[in-house]
Every structure is written in structure tokens, then in C-alpha cells.
Amino acid sequence: xxxxxxxxxxxxxxxxxxxxxxxxxxxxxxxxxxxxxxxxxxxxxxxxxxxxxxxxxxxxxxxxxxxxxxxxxxxxxxxxxxxxxxxxxxxxxxxxxxxxxxxxxxxxxxxxxxxxxxxxxxxxxxxxxxxxxxxxxxxxxxxxxxxxxxxxxxxxxxxxxxxxxxxxxxxxxxxxxxxxxxxxxxxxxxxxxxxxxxxxxxxxxxxxxxxxxxxxxxxxxxxxxxxxxxxxxxxxxxxxxxxxxxxxxxxxxxxxxxxxxxxxxxxxxxxxxxxxxxxxxxxxxxxxxxxxxxxxxxxxxxxxxxxxxxxxx
Amino acid sequence: xxxxxxxxxxxxxxxxxxxxxxxxxxxxxxxxxxxxxxxxxxxxxxxxxxxxxxxxxxxxxxxxxxxxxxxxxxxxxxxxxxxxxxxxxxxxxxxxxxxxxxxxxxxxxxxxxxxxxxxxxxxxxxxxxxxxxxxxxxxxxxxxxxxxxxxxxxxxxxxxxxxxxxxxxxxxxxxxxxxxxxxxxxxxxxxxxxxxxxxxxxxxxxxxxxxxxxxxxxxxxxxxxxxxxxxxxxxxxxxxxxxxxxxxxxxx
Numbered sequence: 144x145x146x147x148x149x150x151x152x153x154x155x156x157x158x159x160x161x162x163x164x165x166x167x168x169x170x171x172x173x174x175x176x177x178x179x180x181x182x183x184x185x186x187x188x189x190x191x192x193x194x195x196x197x198x199x200x201x202x203x204x205x206x207x208x209x210x211x212x213x214x215x216x217x218x219x220x221x222x223x224x225x226x227x228x229x230x231x232x233x234x235x236x237x238x239x240x241x242x243x244x245x246x247x248x249x250x251x252x253x254x255x256x257x258x259x260x261x262x263x264x265x266x267x268x269x270x271x272x273x274x275x276x277x278x279x280x281x282x283x284x285x286x287x288x289x290x291x292x293x294x295x296x297x298x299x300x301x302x303x304x305x306x307x308x309x310x311x312x313x314x315x316x317x318x319x320x321x322x323x324x325x326x327x328x329x330x331x332x333x334x335x336x337x338x339x340x341x342x343x344x345x346x347x348x349x350x351x352x353x354x355x356x357x358x359x360x361x362x363x364x365x366x367x368x369x370x371x372x373x374x375x376x377x378x379x380x381x382x383x384x385x386x387x388x389x390x391x392x393x394x395x396x397x398x399x400x401x402x403x404x405x406x407x408x409x410x411x412x413x414x415x416x417x418x419x420x421x422x423x424x425x426x427x428x429x430x431x432x433x434x435x436x437x438x439x440x441x442x443x444x445x446x447x448x449x450x451x452x453x454x455x456x
Numbered sequence: 457x458x459x460x461x462x463x464x465x466x467x468x469x470x471x472x473x474x475x476x477x478x479x480x481x482x483x484x485x486x487x488x489x490x491x492x493x494x495x496x497x498x499x500x501x502x503x504x505x506x507x508x509x510x511x512x513x514x515x516x517x518x519x520x521x522x523x524x525x526x527x528x529x530x531x532x533x534x535x536x537x538x539x540x541x542x543x544x545x546x547x548x549x550x551x552x553x554x555x556x557x558x559x560x561x562x563x564x565x566x567x568x569x570x571x572x573x574x575x576x577x578x579x580x581x582x583x584x585x586x587x588x589x590x591x592x593x594x595x596x597x598x599x600x601x602x603x604x605x606x607x608x609x610x611x612x613x614x615x616x617x618x619x620x621x622x623x624x625x626x627x628x629x630x631x632x633x634x635x636x637x638x639x640x641x642x643x644x645x646x647x648x649x650x651x652x653x654x655x656x657x658x659x660x661x662x663x664x665x666x667x668x669x670x671x672x673x674x675x676x677x678x679x680x681x682x683x684x685x686x687x688x689x690x691x692x693x694x695x696x697x698x699x700x701x702x703x704x705x706x707x708x
Contacts, residue, residue, distance in 0.1 A: 447509040
């Protein structure tokens with residue numbers, strides 16, 4: 144009997160020790176009135192929040208494949224809530240700007256990379272003591288390692304440097320991981336010159352359903368968008384995928400005078416309307432804007448059958 | 457070692473303990489982890505040229521079609537569909553959430569969700585519980601038979617025991633018994649053997665007040681698809697149904 148009592152005391156002491164060591168939050172906030180069982184239940188509930196996104200994810204191009212793989216056509220701004228400033232930037236853009244040494248190894252930014260033609264790897268960084276996820280990492284073929292902090296740290300000062308990945312923090316809403324990203328470098332919302340400013344913020348919602356990952360990415364940009372711009376993108380878990388290395392070396396692709404930046408002057412690029420003509424879609428629609436993303440815009444369009452087919456690309 | 461194990465057992469979470477018993481059944485409506493009801497409008501920022509205008513015959517980019525499906529798509533004739541009373545072919549369950557328009561989601565009762573669509577004036581009935589026993593192909597309809605369930609979280613395991621599974625936030629819907637139709641308006645086909653699995657996620661309210669519904673749609677069709685056809689469509693919540701304006705099916 145005496146041995147049993149000692150054993151029980153040792154067990155209780157061990158349980159308390161484990162809880163205190165295993166969880167930083169244990170040091171912060173065990174409510175004085177909570178029982179050990181209630182407190183441990185809360186720790187277990189918090190630690191088990193959300194779902195695991197770890198794995199190799201293969202992109203599925205069942206949406207917008209022509210835009211995402213071979214690339215968008217010049218002058219196609221359909222369904223994007225851009226303003227006149229964005230339109231001006233896009234219509235003066237020339238694709239050859241990407242041959243500049245400064246552009247050749249430029250990765251896609253955190254907001255665009257979901258739509259890029261790249262496999263994705265996600266892994267979690269776990270605190271070795273508390274075993275809580277303190278960050279998610281995402282890396283694509285053409286991206287930097289992107290961290291999403293889950294430990295409640297604040298976003299840095301507005302004056303902190305901006306990067307391709309930006310600064311991201313996450314929180315759980317049920318099984319949905321909601322990610323807020325700030326401090327992005329200037330990027331693009333479509334690879335045909337449509338800009339996204341460095342004042343933009345990104346909200347993502349990651350949703351996993353078995354072996355399918357769907358991510359809603361919502362860009363808010365006070366400089367170039369009149370409304371938030373949402374896209375939802377799907378990946379499939381691929382147990383045999385491996386994101387390969389993507390070394391990039393800057394070379395002299397085009398012999399041009401030093402300092403020349405490829406561009407068109409406003410209202411001079413007549414190729415901007417080629418897409419509209421080829422596809423039989425009104426030029427006004429291809430110029431984009433918030434109206435074009437709502438179903439009622441079809442009332443303005445009338446009955447139109449597109450002339451675009453893949454063979455003509 | 458025994459002491460540590462005993463300590464862990466002492467600290468077993470309540471959830472694990474609850475998992476050993478049978479919880480009383482909660483009706484799906486009461487158990488809903490999110491509110492899907494209301495009016496929603498599709499926001500077409502993807503696949504614009506296939507959704508907002510009628511695509512050209514033969515424009516089936518992005519869809520993993522096999523050769524048989526391409527042959528069918530290449531012979532698309534909307535006038536023939538109209539004449540055959542098949543104008544709703546592109547408004548079936550595999551496609552209708554992708555057709556631009558508003559949708560209205562309500563509960564018919566504790567176990568049945570109801571979706572009306574402006575586009576094609578279609579009605580989808582999502583029933584929780586087992587499918588009906590009837591399996592006649594004559595039952596096939598544009599919207600098929602849909603079985604719904606709330607997705608549940610993991611139950612854990614190991615020495616902490618097994619917790620009671622809880623709804624995790626998404627609605628899963630599996631639909632079969634479909635009348636053959638089109639994945640896109642331009643005759644890209646799906647067969648009567650197609651099945652549709654959907655996941656409805658109502659997302660947390662954004663800082664600007666927007667609320668989004670994301671529907672991930674997975675179509676499998678051994679007759680016409682080389683693999684799963686996966687799309688995700690997003691809808692923004694509307695304050696009311698003032699702009700609700702159902703329109704009939706159109707073949708082109």
C-alpha cells in the first residue's frame with residue numbers, strides 16, 4: 144500500500160514535470176483554478192489545432208493552363224480588378240525586360256507563385272521541446288524558402304526591407320490556415336506586365352482535403368487594384384515528387400546599350416489589342432477592371448462565342 | 457519509466473476520455489461548423505474565356521480529356537442540343553458551380569441543404585445520410601444524387617487514447633447518377649459514369665468585410681477523363697437576394 148502511494152506521487156510529479164517542460168505555454172498561463180486534466184486537455188487541443196500540410200504537392204493546371212504554363216498573352220487583363228495606373232504600366236511593358244540581368248533570376252513573389260508552373264514542397268518547423276509548429280515553410284521550383292510564422296510574433300516595422308516572399312504569419316480557423324503577408328517587393332499579378340505594388344498585402348487561406356490542397360490567395364493593393372483580387376489554386380499530393388534545384392546564372396541574353404530598359408511609350412504598342420482581335424472579345428473587356436470579374440458583365444458583352452483555340456497559340 | 461507512463465495516463469485529455477463513449481447524434485444542421493447559407497456571387501478571375509463567353513469549338517485547354525472526349529467535343533452542335541431538349545447539358549453538377557452567377561444556399565430541413573443557381577435555374581439537393589437504394593439509370597438527372605457530410609478532424613491515437621472526431625469546417629459532397637453533360641459550354645463532355653466530389657469551405661471574414669466561399673470540385677470520369685479534373689470556384693457573400701435573377705439554360 145505504501146509503495147502504491149509512493150508510485151502515485153511519483154507519477155503525478157512526472158506528469159507535472161512533463162507538462163511544464165513540454166509546453167512553453169504551460170509556463171505562461173495555467174489558470175490557477177484549472178485542474179491538471181483540464182489544463183492538459185487545453186494544451187492538447189491547442190497543439191492539435193489545424194491540419195498537416197507537409198508534403199510534395201504537384202500543381203494541377205486545370206484552370207488557366209494557357210496563362211500559367213506557356214504564359215499569358217499581351218493585353219489579356221480579363222477578370223482582374225486593375226485601375227488605370229496598372230493598365231498604363233501593363234500597356235507600356237515589353238516582355239524583353241525579362242532578359243535584363245537584373246530580371247533573369249528574379250523569383251516569383253509569394254502572391255504569384257501559386258499560379259506558377261512549379262511543384263511545391265511544404266514542411267513544418269517544430270519546436271524540439273514543446274513540439275508545437277512554430278513555422279510552415281513553402282518552397283517552389285522558382286521561389287525562395289518562404290516562412291509562415293505560427294508563434295504569434297508581430298510583423299516588422301513598415302520600414303523593414305521588402306522581399307520576394309514577404310513576411311508571413313499564420314493562424315488556424317478550424318482546419319483552414321489563414322496567412323497574412325506584408326513587406327512584399329513589387330511584383331506582378333499576371334506575367335504580361337500587370338503590376339502589383341510593394342504596398343500590397345496578401346491574405347491566403349490554405350485548405351487541405353485528403354490529397355488535394357486548395358489555396359485562396361487574395362491580393363489587396365491600394366496602388367494598382369480597385370478591389371481585392373482573389374484566385375484559388377489546386378495541387379495534388381505527389382509522394383514521388385521532388386522539387387529539383389533551380390540554379391540560376393545571369394548571362395548576357397541581349398546585346399543592348401547599357402542602361403536601356405525595354406518598354407513602349409504610352410499608346411504606341413499596337414500589339415496590345417491582338418489578343419482581343421484574335422479571340423473575338425471586345426477590346427474594352429480585355430482591358431480588365433473590376434466589372435469584368437462579375438457575372439453581370441456578360442449583359443454588356445451580349446452573346447459572344449470566343450474564337451480562341453489552342454491550335455492558334 | 458513506469459512512473460512516466462503512469463503520469464501520462466493520469467494526464468489523459470478529456471477529449472480522449474469522451475472518445476470512449478458514444479455521443480448522442482446531432483442533426484447536421486445543428487452540427488454545422490460553418491454557415492454556408494445565404495446568397496453568394498461567383499467572382500470570375502479564372503478561366504474567364506471559358507466561362508464568361510461561349511468558348512470556341514475545340515477549345516478544351518486545361519481539361520484532362522482523352523481522345524474519345526475530344527472527338528465528342530469536336531462534334532459539338534448546340535442547335536442539335538436545343539432540338540433534343542438538352543439545352544441544360546452545361547449546367548449539370550460537374551459544371552454548374554463554375555458557371556458565372558449567383559447561388560442561394562438554404563436548409564430544407566435538419567438533414568438537407570438546398571442550392572439554387574441563377575445560371576440555368578438549377579436546384580441541387582445535398583442530403584446528409586446514406587444514399588437512396590434506387591439505382592436505376594432512369595434516375596439520372598443534371599444534378600444527380602448528392603450525399604453530404606461535414607468533414608471531421610483527426611482523432612489522434614497512441615497512449616493518449618482516441619479523441620472524438622469533431623467537424624473541422626468543410627462540407628464534403630459526393631454526387632453520382634448524373635445525366636451526361638458538358639464540363640464546359642462548348643461540348644467538353646462528361647459521361648453518366650462521372651462522379652463529382654466537392655468541398656465547400658466558408659472562409660473567415662476578411663478585414664474589409666468580405667466573406668468568401670470556396671468550392672473545390674473534383675470530377676472523375678473513366679469514360680472521358682485521363683485523370684481527376686480539379687477546379688476551385690470562389691463566391692463572395694451578398695447581403696441579400698435583391699439582384700437575384702434566374703436565367704434559363706442556354707446551349708451556346
